[in-house]
Amino acid sequence: MTADGSSPPRAAAPRGRRRGSGDPAAKTNAAPAASEERPLTKQAHAVRLEKLRAFYGRAEQVKGVDLDFHANQVTAIIGPSGCGKSTLVRCINRMHEEIPDAHAEGRVLLDEVDIYGSEVDVVAVRRAIGMIFQKPNPFPTMSIFDNVAAGLRLSGAGRSDLHEKVESALRGAGLWEEVKDRLAQPGIGLSGGQQQRLCIARSLAVDPEVLLMDEPCSALDPIATLKIEDLIDELKLAVTIVIVTHNMQQAARVADRTAFMLSGELVEVGPTNTIFTNPTDRRTEEYVTGKFG
Amino acid sequence: MTPLPADVLAAFAPSAARRRRDRAARGVIAGLTVLALIPLVLLVYYLLRKGLGSWSGSFFTTDPTGATFFKNVSIGGIKSAILGTIEMVALASAIAIPIGVGVAVWLVEYGRAGAFANVVRFFVDVLTGVPSIVFGLFIYITLVITGLVGRGLAGYKGSLALALLMLPVVIRSSEVILLLVPNSLREAALALGAPRWKVISRIVIPTALPGMITGVLLAVARASGETAPLLFTVGGANKTTLGLGAQVNALPLQIYNDIISPTTAVINRAWGAALTLVVMILVLNLIARLTSRRSRVA
Amino acid sequence: MSPASLGSPAGAGRPHFQDELHSLEEQTLSGIDLLIDQLDRTLEALRHQDVELATLVIDDDDRIDGRYLEVHQGILSLLARQAPVAGDLRLVAALLHVIKHIERMGDQCVNVCKLIPLCGHEPPTEPHVHEMVLRMGTLARSEVTQAKAAFAGRNVELAEDLVRQDREINAIQRDIFRRAIEIGDEPDVREWAMTMILVARCIERIGDNAVDIGEQTAFVVTGLFREFSDSSHRG
Secondary structure (H helix, E strand, C coil), X not given: CCCCCCCCCCCCCCCCCCCCCCCHHHCCCCCCCCCCCCCCCCCCCCEEEEEEEEEECCEEEEEEEEEEECCXXXXXXXXXXXXXXXXHHHHHCCCHHHCCCEEEEEXXXXXXXXXXXXXXXXXXXXXXXXXXXXXXXXXXXXXXXXXXXXXXXXXXXXXXXXXXXXXXXXXXXXXXXXXXXXXCCEXXXXXXXXXXXXXXXXXXXXXXXXXXXXXXXXXXXXXXXXXXXXXXXXXXXXXXXXXXXXXXXXXXXXXXXXXXXXXXXXXXXXXXXXXXXXXXXXXXXXXXXXXXX | CCCCCHXXXXXXXXXXXXXXXXXXXXXXXXXXXXXXXXXXXXXXXXXXXXXXXXXXXXXXXXXXXXXCCCCCCCCECCHHHHHHHHHHHHHHHHHHHHHHHHHHHHHHHHHCCCHHHHHHHHHHHHHHHCCHHXXXXXXXXXXXXXXXXXXXXXXXXXXXXXHHHHHHHHHHHHHHHHHHCCHHHHHHHHHCCCCHHHHHHHHHHHHHHHHHHHHHHHHHHHHHCCCHHHHCCCCCCCCCCCCCCCCCCCHHHHHHHHHCCXXXXXXXXXXXXXXXXXXXXXXXXXXXXXXXXCCCCC | CCHHHCCCCCCCCCHHHHHHHHHHHHHHHHHHHHHHHHHHHHHHHHHHCCHHHHHHHHHHHHXXXXXXXXXXXXXXXXXXXXXXXXXXXXXXXXXXXXXXXXXXXXXXXXXXXXXXXXXXXXXXXXXXXXXXXXXXXXHHHHHHHHHHHHHHCCCHHHHHHHHHHHHHHHHHHHHHHHHHHCCCCCHHHHHHHHHHHHHHHHHHHHHHHHHHHHHHHHHHHHCCCCCCCCCCCCC
């Protein structure tokens, strides 16, 4: 405080986290946040949901959601159990319809192409939009190398330079150094955290635009979890990432934007910083402070 | 660690009545086990005692001659029976396994819980309980006495009967193993952009393979030992015939014919054949166990 | 869709955490009560040139410092263990600021009390200045009380009203300054006048800290940090 009683000017709002989206004033729609200065490895596509509804038989689990996932950013979806977040995410790569009696309505646009369009090949969609599941699921009959190559072989993508692609995918998943000397060993011989990174490498091998992660760290120990969170921070330079998580601290750590869902509806979405320091909706405030859920 | 005081120990000790009941129960179970083992042990003993004597080089390399009454005419071995069994069961497997696995795959991957799939499952369950002689009769009525494929007994008709016998067993065991493949693997493959048929052929079946082989081998073992279906369809023969278009010999048939003979040597041959059959099935079972140990799902 | 229609009623989650947060707020606000006591005694000592009372105030500042450390430690522990977010996080951050302001206000009371022996034992030379200083003190006291009420009640209007009172304090301070300059040539008188200027400045600082507490109130409620005073720039 100076002698004449005035105070030095202060910042308008708390500054963003190191990895976060920065202060709200700097938010733009497509470009990475102002505090991000790392160059993109690949300009990925953005995803938009328009009036997405998902059904199990007659029961409506996702009730008309409009949501944007910005390119090369991590968007987290949080909410209490049964709010429909996993169902929502499974609609994005059209895995939802694999469940008997389940269907979805509405539009899911991958860079302006509606992947629910009648002339769209489901298989092609899933090559562009990969998925990591809660429990690591490497193929038990295959070696580490074959697991990573499985994505390329199964999807019928090019078989040329398989070795280069496998190595690049393993590097991208932060696993290369740990397994480069034992690529022929079975994939299930790795630890839980390594298996999950193997699954990430498998998905990366087909060069996706978007990576969907359904509670990827729930089955892992804290150290493995942190490694994967660091990995997510690197991966977003090449792909758009959507992560469903029960763990709010995780959403706060990794996500640029966070969406809060409740009973099948989207309650609020915004920069993670805002959601966790000053959310707009009362229900969001109550959920993140742990007053329910 | 200091020992617990006596009164604490006493509180945890079982009562005398409990101990008595426990001992009685254990005694009963042990007794039942011994009771169950007795016939098995006797069986193995008799087989070995009566059958081993007949085994010799010529036993396995000569056909039965059909002669039973005359002492100075050789009765022959069981070569044609062994070969006939192997051929017929091989053909039956070639028919039953692809169809059976195919039905199991359809039930698990496509039919799932649908109404039609449940109907199929019901009929498969019914078929597993059908006596083997009924399959033989079915082939007899449809193929042996009618002119559909030429009248008469033939080896391949026996194979068909055996295939019908094997089919429900293959379907059930394959279905069980395929259901044990975790759904997470299918999801992972689908999410990578694999079409469903590739998911099945490249992921599901290879994962289920050891378990399925076990189930298939057990079906094969069972088919090798069936006599009734062969009675009305194959008929039996003495000479080795490599084609299955006419009557063929088979081990169960050989045993069936020989055991009622008055000649001791022939009866001994029957025991030798029975031992051979049991050993063949034993070997198949051992292979099945070894492959199942490498199983990745069950 | 009210949270009450969901599984657990609103406010039912994390009871230990809520209790702890509430207790920290209580400790902070009751720190203001301690401060008001100090302020009352300071003004009393000032009115009657009571050096003994002044010494008491100076010694008692330890209690406020102790309260600061308690709250500070409690907040660190809460942050480490409970990871508060949103409204809870803003409240915690605000409490950290508020307890600091309380501590500073306590220090200003001590500064005033340290100046009292320098005033000498004679009656004040310029009663008018003396009165103005006491009036400043009373205003400051009411500002602090109002700041506490605003924070406890999360009342933004009440908080913003603090600016009005603070302007009055600043006006009186400028007045005292002018009068003190014109006060005369005798060294004793001039010394006393300088002391009064310093005292006035300490009281003015107390008022500023109270306004800051008001700004923290607004921050907790709105999530935006805004300068109340209009002297440098509009927030």
